[in-house]
Amino acid sequence: MSDERDTRHGDGDDTAAVARPSGKRSARRARAASSSAVATIERPSDSAKAATKQSGKEKKAGKGGSGNPIKSLAKFLKEVIAELRKVIWPNRKQMVTYTSVVLVFVIFIVAYISGLDLAFIKGVNWLFG
Secondary structure: OOOOOOOOOOOOOOHHHHHOOOOOHHHHHHHHHHHHHHHHOOOHHHHHHHHHHHHHHHHHHOOOOOOOHHHHHHHHHHHHHHHHHHOOOOOHHHHHHHHHHHHHHHHHHHHHHHHHHHHHHHHHHHHHO
């Protein structure tokens, strides 16, 4: 199954693949492994500086409500929008398919539970009736 939004057409440019996720787990794992491999090849002085900066940020974050709530809300909304851009949204055909599968499943489960309920009612009426 192909994705219409896939920008890779064999032109050898892999930068477009990094910009838009493909939705395939293997590609995500490969990118995560390559980025973690790059992260481990850093100088000790850089990691010490990063740890010092990070501990300073943790101290500031631990103070509680000392920050501006409007700025933190704006930051939160920007992060939400950034995450929503990463989502691979289904197209119309996929949405109709998913919706019909869910509806058929719900109808099946309702019928099954109703049948069990009716069977228990008949059994209780026969036993105590």
